[in-house]
Each structure stands twice: as structure tokens, then as C-alpha cells.
Amino acid sequence: MFPKFSLRSMFHGAGGGNDIQWCFSQVKGAVDDDVAEADIISTVEFNHSGELLATGDKGGRVVIFQQEQENKIQSHSRGEYNVYSTFQSHEPEFDYLKSLEIEEKINKIRWLPQKNAAQFLLSTNDKTIKLWKISERDKRPEGYNLKEEDGRYRDPTTVTTLRVPVFRPMDLMVEASPRRIFANAHTYHINSISINSDYETYLSADDLRINLWHLEITDRSFNIVDIKPANMEELTEVITAAEFHPNSCNTFVYSSSKGTIRLCDMRASALCDRHSKLFEEPEDPSNRSFFSEIISSISDVKFSHSGRYMMTRDYLSVKIWDLNMENRPVETYQVHEYLRSKLCSLYENDCIFDKFECCWNGSDSVVMTGSYNNFFRMFDRNTKRDITLEASRENNKPRTVLKPRKVCASGKRKKDEISVDSLDFNKKILHTAWHPKENIIAVATTNNLYIFQDKVN
Amino acid sequence: MEVQKEAQRIMTLSVWKMYHSRMQRGGLRLHRSLQLSLVMRSARELYLSAKVEALEPEVSLPPACPSDPRLHPPREVESTVETATADGEQPSPEPMDTQEAPTAEEIPAYSAPRPAKVSRKRRSSSLRDGGDAGLVPSKKARLEEKEEEEGLSSEVADRLQPPPAQAEGAFPNLARVLQRRFSGLLNCSPAAPPTAPPACEAKPACRPADSMLNVLVRTVVAF
Numbered sequence: 001m002f003p004k005f006s007l008r009s010m011f012h013g014a015g016g017g018n019d020i021q022w023c024f025s026q027v028k029g030a031v032d033d034d035v036a037e038a039d040i041i042s043t044v045e046f047n048h049s050g051e052l053l054a055t056g057d058k059g060g061r062v063v064i065f066q067q068e069q070e071n072k073i074q075s076h077s078r079g080e081y082n083v084y085s086t087f088q089s090h091e092p093e094f095d096y097l098k099s100l101e102i103e104e105k106i107n108k109i110r111w112l113p114q115k116n117a118a119q120f121l122l123s124t125n126d127k128t129i130k131l132w133k134i135s136e137r138d139k140r141p142e143g144y145n146l147k148e149e150d151g152r153y154r155d156p157t158t159v160t161t162l163r164v165p166v167f168r169p170m171d172l173m174v175e176a177s178p179r180r181i182f183a184n185a186h187t188y189h190i191n192s193i194s195i196n197s198d199y200e201t202y203l204s205a206d207d208l209r210i211n212l213w214h215l216e217i218t219d220r221s222f223n224i225v226d227i228k229p230a231n232m233e234e235l236t237e238v239i240t241a242a243e244f245h246p247n248s249c250n251t252f253v254y255s256s257s258k259g260t261i262r263l264c265d266m267r268a269s270a271l272c273d274r275h276s277k278l279f280e281e282p283e284d285p286s287n288r289s290f291f292s293e294i295i296s297s298i299s300d301v302k303f304s305h306s307g308r309y310m311m312t313r314d315y316l317s318v319k320i321w322d323l324n325m326e327n328r329p330v331e332t333y334q335v336h337e338y339l340r341s342k343l344c345s346l347y348e349n350d351c352i353f354d355k356f357e358c359c360w361n362g363s364d365s366v367v368m369t370g371s372y373n374n375f376f377r378m379f380d381r382n383t384k385r386d387i388t389l390e391a392s393r394e395n396n397k398p399r400t401v402l403k404p405r406k407v408c409a410s411g412k413r414k415k416d417e418i419s420v421d422s423l424d425f426n427k428k429i430l431h432t433a434w435h436p437k438e439n440i441i442a443v444a445t446t447n448n449l450y451i452f453q454d455k456v457n
Numbered sequence: 458m459e460v461q462k463e464a465q466r467i468m469t470l471s472v473w474k475m476y477h478s479r480m481q482r483g484g485l486r487l488h489r490s491l492q493l494s495l496v497m498r499s500a501r502e503l504y505l506s507a508k509v510e511a512l513e514p515e516v517s518l519p520p521a522c523p524s525d526p527r528l529h530p531p532r533e534v535e536s537t538v539e540t541a542t543a544d545g546e547q548p549s550p551e552p553m554d555t556q557e558a559p560t561a562e563e564i565p566a567y568s569a570p571r572p573a574k575v576s577r578k579r580r581s582s583s584l585r586d587g588g589d590a591g592l593v594p595s596k597k598a599r600l601e602e603k604e605e606e607e608g609l610s611s612e613v614a615d616r617l618q619p620p621p622a623q624a625e626g627a628f629p630n631l632a633r634v635l636q637r638r639f640s641g642l643l644n645c646s647p648a649a650p651p652t653a654p655p656a657c658e659a660k661p662a663c664r665p666a667d668s669m670l671n672v673l674v675r676t677v678v679a680f
Contacts, residue, residue, distance in 0.1 A: 103483040126483055188487050207487040238488045257488055290467070290499055294492045344463075347496065348470060353489060 020439055021455040022402045024395050026080055028065070029448035031393070041444040043431055047111040047119065050435040053081055053442055054121060055449055056106025060090040062123055062176075064134065078440060078453055085134055087176040090125040102127050108193050110202070112215075120179070122202065126189040129204055131180035131215060137173045141165040185211050185221045192242045198249040205242035205254060212266075224272050225254060225264065240298050240355075247307040255312060259296035261321065279321050281328045291343040291352060299355035304364040305436075311367055313358040316340060318369050318379065333379040333386065336371050338409035338420045351425050359434045370429025373418065374445050375405055391429060391443045391450040401455060461511065464504035471497035 030039065038059025045054050053065040063086045068079035093102040103126055112120040118135040145163040147153055188206035195202040203224070204211050210225035225242075229235055237258040245251035250266045262275035283292065295315035303310045309330070312319050316337060319329035335356075339346060346352040351372070358369040370376045371388070379386045388405045395402060408417040431444040439454035475493050479485055 098484070100484040101482050105483075189483070235487075235491065238491060240488065257491060290503065291496065293495045293499070297488075297492065344467075347467070350474075353492065 022389060022441075022452045023455050024398060024400045024402065024450070025078075025440070025453045026398075026451040027393060027396055027448055028063075028081075028083075028451075035447045039447040041431060041447060041449060042105050042107065043109050044433045044442050044444045044449065045109045045111060045121075046433050046435055046442065047121075048113050048436060050437050050440070052084065052111070052119060053433070053451075054109045054111065055442075055444065056089065056109050056123060057447075058103075058105040060088055060092070060104030060106060060125065062087055062089045062106060062109065062121075062132070078438065078456065081451055085174040085176050087132070089123045089130060089132065090128065093127075095127075107190060110193050110195050112195060113199055115199075122193055122195065124190050124193050124204065127183065127186055129182040129190070129193060129213075130178050131182075132176050133179045134174060134176045137175060138169060138171075139167040140170045142168045180215065180218050182213055182218050182221065185213075188238075191240060194243040194252065196244045196249050197247055201249075203242055203244060203252060205239050207238040210239065210242055210252075210254060210272075222270070224266060224270070226271065226273060241301045243301055243303055243310075245307055246303050246305060253301055253303070253310060255298035255301040257297040258293075259298055259314060261298065261301060261310070261312060263323065277323070277326050279326050279329075281319070287340070289340075289343065291347060294352060295343065300357040302358060302360060304360050305362065306364055309364065311358050311360065313356050313369055315352065315354075315356075318358055318367060320367070320381070331381060333367070333377075335369055335377055336407070338407055339372075342420065346425070349425060351428070354428055354430060356429075357431050359432055361434045361439070362437050366434075368432050368434060368441065370432055370443070372425050372428050373423040374427040374429060375407075376429045376432055376443050389452075391445050391448075391452075393448075399455070402452065458507075458511070460507040461504055464500045464507060467500040468497055468504065471500065 029041075030036075036059075038057060038061070040058040041055050042058055043054075043056040046052070047054070051067050053067075055063050055065075057063075064084045065081035066084035067081050070079050089106055090104040092104045094100070095102055105125055106123050107126065108122075108124050110122045112122070114120075118133050121132050121134070123130055123132060142149070143163055143165045145165070146156075146159060182204070186204065186206040186209070188208050190204055190206050192205040193202060200216075201212055201214050204213065204221075205225075208226065208228040209223055211221040212224045213221045225239070227237070227239060237256045237260075240255050240257055242252060242254035245253070251263060252266070253261050253263045255261045259280065261279040263277040263279070264272035265276045266272060268274070268276060283296070298312045298314050300313040301310060308323060310321050310323065312321065312329075313335075316339060317335055318333045320331040320333075322330045343352060356370050358367060360367055365382050366378055366380050368376060368378045374391045375388050376391065377386060377388050388407070389402045390405050403416075406414075406417045407423070408414065408419050410420075413419050427445060429443055429445060433442045435441065441452050443450045443452065471493050475490065475497075478489055478493070
């Protein structure tokens, strides 16, 4: 009889439940090879419904894309994402006391769950977090009694009748306005923000401290973690990422530059310097090298949607941790192990310091992260299969199925494989996002945003 | 030798990166500085251990200095590094002053009489520095680096990020400049760049120093 798995999966080793085939959908951004620094994408985030997709860039700008409502007749693809709103979130600032410029680069965007017609998001640069309200206006009042259409007041003597203004439709206008500005709480550079499941508070983390804020209160925040040593010469590790648990509003984790993750319970004490759990994997002595210490630094930590697991990304691998097991991860996936022998060169060209992010799919069955040469990787936790895909304008016909890519680490290079030395280390995918409910992914190259979907038959 | 050369190259590169990172927008990044200092410390340990293996036993190192630093946990190593460098740090830039080196020192890197010369130089230096042998390898490193820079400048230039020319040219004076700046800034407000107003350096009674810079100073001084 025929084997149970499809022919497709035999050849593609598809990374995705039920043998997903990823297709190009859209690409946003300039076609230019000459990349303006301000256009470099620095964060990508879907909102809770997946209808909106926000990107932040180095120039302090936020661009929000909205998915078109699905056209039931044309069911071969899901709705496209089009620009919904663009606004300048942060501007460059100057700290006169320290003679330091504060970059306007958006480090993170986090959406609030929708409570009313408006959408809210938090965006942050190195020092300041802002709450933005994005609202639609598609009607305007017309027919004022006392005012002309252009706003000038009518001569009162000409007003002889009473007229009540009515709302008439107008072209959709999307307005973004800053509702709260949370400033002056961080001495070091903010690397993470995370909204609590209570939807009232959020945390912000810098290299040495984590602060807890209330969304309504801007002039006060509570310091909940402080790892600054009394003597800075004794500094051995910094905080690299932090996130609230998706369901337990008292629990959060933070990762360190030493490759450890600490889970803290805010009920235990006001200052959560003592962790409730410490997740750490002993180092494999055979892998110990000159740069071991720095490649073990965790660049991203993300809870699964279920809250049972968390994922960490260090320079070469992705690890899945069960919150109930502290001494080692339950799964480890090598992203680009072929780089282990190239660490010295990667140190020279600064690539070793790149901070890759990672993300879960909606059902927590697949995880995704970026790599170099505009490659990104997906790991299916159930089938244990992985796939490498490329974000490239060469495959930009809609519904073109992406061909899996392969890097040849050493030895004879097969046809269609790329050798490690041919990889373009300037083309890196640091930021990726997965739609919370569907198989739609957003992948950011340096200055372009690619949207891929699974093939819908 | 290869190991020594490589370790030295990494140290040089790390110092350059540290210096360069101060010029970046947004100021000094704590995480990056920490990572650079970790690499530099590992390189230094490697360099020293390679040197120990290469040289005669008469050259003594302080007992605190581990023979194979890579096997020791970072904290232990760090404390020994701190002890070694703490004694060595002097207000004057004398340890890093390469201009004092007599031209006779500029001999080819691999000639035979060199080890003997090295040990003599080291002992006399250690007397001068008050017996802190922890710094003497660094001094040797400076001389070696200067020679090797002249010998291998093109090689280094190719591997370093631009602008290599200005980085190389700056190196003999880099450490001195950095040390002078750092010493002044240690008593100043945190993370102020070298271009901080002179008032800051003159009045040490500013905010308590963010001693992250201390880490950098000690690392640079050690090197």
C-alpha cells in the first residue's frame, strides 16, 4: 500500500504540522539594495487577533499593517496585509546630564488585548515606553448650527433656525495618539517589555533591573528585580530578556547573558531578587571554546501560549524548557551548528553579538527563528522535522511555494546547497512573528518585511 | 606561538571594539562591554598560559594565576584577574608607556635569543612595578604587539573592521588615552563618553561612579 505520509513531505521534510507548504504572500519595504539605516526593522509583532501586524524600525517609526477581510469567493489565499497606520513613535533625544544620545530605535512593540473599538500598543526605545492609541474615524459631524463647514462661526444674526449636526461617512482615517509616556525609570538600555495577563500592569527590563508599571500611572514604577552589584567591578551577568507568564499574573521570567533563566513569583516578595526557579543547563565540556561564554547568552525568551513551556534562543540553538524541570531543556534544536567553527570570524565581524528572536506558532507545535543569508528555520516539535527557508525577492510570485534550503557544512557541496563560506552575514533575520491563529508568518530581513502563508488548496 | 599570536590578536581586536563601542549612538552598551571584557579576559588567560608553557620555569607567576584558566569557572578567574590588576593599576600611564622601550627591544619576533631577553626584561620590570608579575606579561604584550604590528600590520588590517589604519596608528597611544580618560571618568557620572566636559573630571564629587567603567579600565590596564 502507499505510505501514509504524502510525497510532499518526503522531499521537503516540511516543518509544520500536517506538512505545511509555505508560500510567498507579500513583501513590504524598499527594493533598494542601499539600505537607509532608519529603515532597518527592529521589531515585528502580531496583535492578539492577528488582524494587525506592527513593525518598528531604527528610525523610531511604527508601521501597522491590517489584514483585509477574507474574500470568501477567492478562497485560495487569506487576506493581504496593507498599511493601516504609520506614525513616529520615538524621536532621538539627548541626555544632557550624561552627554549621551538616546537612540530612537524601537526595541519592542507589544499589543494590548482589544477592549473597545480602538487598538492600543506599547512601544519602547532604550529609555522610554509609550502607550499608543490607534483609532479609526470614518464619520464626521456635518451641519453645525452655529459654524460654517470650514469651522468659522456664522454671524449670529444670520442664524434663524435650529439645525442638529448629523454624522456622515467620510474616508477612513486612522489616528495614532500617545496616551501615556513612561519615562525616566531606566538607567540602562531597555531590552524587553511584557504585558501582564491582568491587562493592567506590564514590566520593562533593562540590563540590570526590571520595573513593574501600571498602564494608567506614568510617574511611578516598582522595581521588582535588581541585579546591579554594589561594586560594578563584580558584574558578571546582565538581564537579556523578560516576559510575563501568559496565564499567571504573578509569574514572570528573565534570562541572562550567562544562559540562565530565572522564574520569579511576585507574591513571594516585593523585590524578586531571589528566584523561585532557576533554569540552567550544564555546559557540554566538549563544546567549550574561547567564545563559549558569549554564545551562551540568551537573546530571547518566550512562553508558549499554553504557559507550560518556554523557549530560549542563544546564538546557536533554540531550547524548549518545561517549567517543571529546571536542570535541562526538554528539547534543543540547532539553528546553525555549522557556525560553531567560525566563531572567531563572527567575533571579528560582530555577528556573534547578533540577538536573534524566536516565536511559537498558535498551537505551540512549531517554533521559528532566524539565521543568516536571509534564512529562517522552523522546528516541528511533534515530527522532529526542521526546515530552512529563505526570504528573498527571487521567490516573489504570490503562492510560489518556498523551496527548502540547505547549508553544506563541510565536504562536498551537493547541488542546491550553499556552503558556509558563501553565506551572506549581512543578511540576517533577527525578528520573526507567527500569526496567533493561522499559518501566516512575518519575517523581517534588514529593511523588508516578508509575509508567508501556508498553501491553501 | 600560534596560540599566543591568536590570543594577542583577539585582545587587540577586543580593545578596539571596546573603544569603538563608546563612539556608537546610544552610548556604551553594558551587555556588549561585558561580553567584550569576557573575551578579552579569556584571550589574556590563554595568552598567559601559552606564554608560561613557552618560557623557562624561572619566570614565576603569582600562585593565584591558574595554569589552565579555561578549566576554571569564570568567577574564580575573574577574582584572580582583579587581584593581579588591582595591585598593578597606577595613577600614571607608566605600565602602558611603550615609548620607554629601548629600540634594542625591537628584534624580530622569533629569533632565538629572545626568550632570554624576555625573562631579563620581565624581572627588571617586575622590580620596577613593585613585584607584580601580573602586569609584566602585559608590558611584554605591548612590546610584542608593537613589533608584530609593524611586521603583521597588513594582516591585521585585513581582518579588522574599517578603519584599520586609524586603529593601528592609535594603538600605541590608545591605552594611555583610554586610561587617562577612564581615570577621570571613574569619578564622574555613569557612562559619560570621553568628550564629557572638563568640569566633570576636575570635580570628583559627581554622582557615584558607575564602575562598569572600572571593569573596562581594569581589563584595559591588564592588557
